Every structure is written in C-alpha cells, then in structure tokens.
Amino acid sequence: MKVILASDHAGLELRQELVAALAAQGVAHEDVGPSTRDSVDYPDFAARVSRAVASGEATLGVLVCGTGIGMSIVANKHKGIRAALCTTEFEARMARAHNDANVLCLGQRVVGPAWAAPSWRRSSALLSRAAAMSGASR
C-alpha cells in the first residue's frame, strides 16, 4: 500500500503532521507538496493525487486545503476517484467501510490546530486508521 498526500498552502501544516504520522507508523507514502506556505492553486494538487490514485501509482490519497471542499470537488471529477470530505474519525471509517473511498479530504481550517487543537490530534489518528483499514500490507 502507498498513500500519496498533497495540500495547498492552507493545508500545509496538517499535511506535514499526517506525513509524520504515516512515517512513524511505517506506512509507505509520497508527499507531493507544496513545501512552503506560498499561495498555490489547490486544483493542481488535487489533480496530481487523483491521477496517481486512479492510475494505481498510489493506493490511497489524502488532500488538505483550508476547508477540504475544493479538494473534494476537484478530486471527484476524476474517473475512479471516490473522495470523501471528513471531519471526524467516524466519517473516515464509514467512508472506507461503506463507500470504498480512496481519497480522504481534510480542511485544516476546520480540523486544524488554529481552530481546534484536540481535533488536530484526532485527524492524525484519523488518517492512520483510515490507511490501516485499507487492509493492505504496510
């Protein structure tokens, strides 16, 4: 299994937190940026991750922007992508178990530290659990 992650400038810190969580758990992953808080266009990053998942280059994708909404809209335009915008661990579990979601979209401004520190910590666990639930080997 390989997880591919990207964000825009508004999702940078949460994405980096998730990358660290995956690395700590030994989950294969690819972080495709961006690397700075310079403003970028989220559709470019949504397309990069969506293409990778749709082609099989990656098993699961994670996209983070300010709200997660734009990322989910763009990702779901790609054939073969079932992107789920989740704000809770329950939603992420259901997205995998009931909807076979293959891209997790998160909003840093919704679940991130500046808005709700406890949710920020939960979101790291959320991704790790979603990845683990794929059933694929790490």
Ligand SMILES: O=C(CO)[C@H](O)[C@H](O)COP(=O)(O)O
């Ligand atoms: O959430 C988003 C898209 O759904 C973007 O992250 C957000 O629109 C970026 O806003 P700004 O350029 O003002 O930082």
